[in-house]
Amino acid sequence: MGKVTLLRKKPLPPGRPKAFDPDKALDAALRVFWEKGYEGASLAALTDAMGINKPSLYATFGDKAELFRKVADHYIRTRTGFIAEALAEPSAREAVKRLLIETAEALTNPRNPRGCLLVQGALACGDESDCIKKELAMRRETGELLLGERLLRAQREGELPASVDAKALASYYMTLMRGMSVESSAGATRRELQNVVELAMNAWPS
């Protein structure tokens, strides 16, 4: 009879165990980058919020740029789920309206920093942060592609006239969402953003 190796969920590697939860630390780092942007977030502020010291940070997450990338992944994974949910609405018009409304809610969620990490994380920065800036632009574009696909589908299904430019319509709503992010970062209230959403929906092709 061979020895039976129990499958343990966590094989518990040898060596001293971590004294912190990497996921909690990542979320703490997210808040700092969210509030201060990539350049404005110093390692001191990060380690302070994460409750760890620099060697632990580097061993677990890599350097500042790698940490930011992991934070951006974490942000998309945990804070932007409402986008795909909204786009799953049966009607494209309702999908877009719900997308905008929930964006207004997310941008003014009192439990989170103001604005959108993907917009204000690195909009203008020094040369050495240029790669982060480009990365955020690419990540923002995937959202626009998602919306564009949804509108093309609406066109195939006949909800949207074939005469409208679906890509341009997606670009329009995404541009508005980024403007809402700027407003929110400057302190706009949920009510103000909701008013903007209502007016923006008037541009929906009839």
Place this chain on the structure above:
Amino acid sequence: MGKVTLLRKKPLPPGRPKAFDPDKALDAALRVFWEKGYEGASLAALTDAMGINKPSLYATFGDKAELFRKVADHYIRTRTGFIAEALAEPSAREAVKRLLIETAEALTNPRNPRGCLLVQGALACGDESDCIKKELAMRRETGELLLGERLLRAQREGELPASVDAKALASYYMTLMRGMSVESSAGATRRELQNVVELAMNAWPS
């Protein structure tokens, strides 16, 4: 007969004359802040672009924050004149359309950095730059007030129905302009911004 003192345009103060043109230097500083934002612009990059050294900078413009304020004034004075011009159109609808179109042009002017200084100058930053962030938000708001006044006038003149919320409409278009600024900063073409403008005008109250 008393001695006649000639009124000279420039009294030529005593002491060694400046070896640079403060206005040219201010414009060079503007480009740096415009591209890199307030925090991303180091004094080294600024003095390098301005062609002067730090003591001259401090003697002429004050510290970094004061320099940025003077740069913001310079920006508004020399780069945002089209706003008041557009709003002077006799028809409010034409005024807004022209405002958006010329914004798209200004944001993609190849002779200037991308985006809007008032948006990307300090959208998210470290604590010590928070006052700059608030200042930019206030400066942006004056533009919104200008547009709001123009729309209220249109309401008084009967061009805009009394039922619409003029402030909210101004907020909507300003939000869109800020979104356009973000897009432009990420490399959007003039054509793409023009498409957005066209769709945005569909939201004009009928």
Place this chain on the structure above:
DNA sequence: TGATTTTTGTACCAATCGGTACGGAACACA
């Protein structure tokens, strides 16, 4: 218990940050 492996805290690194002291250079005026 001892050997191995990994994490932790401290203390440090060179580079850069924003900002300034100071001596000499360049002008107007006498």
Place this chain on the structure above:
DNA sequence: TGTGTTCCGTACCGATTGGTACAAAAATCA
């Protein structure tokens, strides 16, 4: 030719930046 005044260039300041070396600590395994 002074003399007063302003500006320029260098060289420097303390603080902070992102990033690391190193040894003690804490766990597993034998």
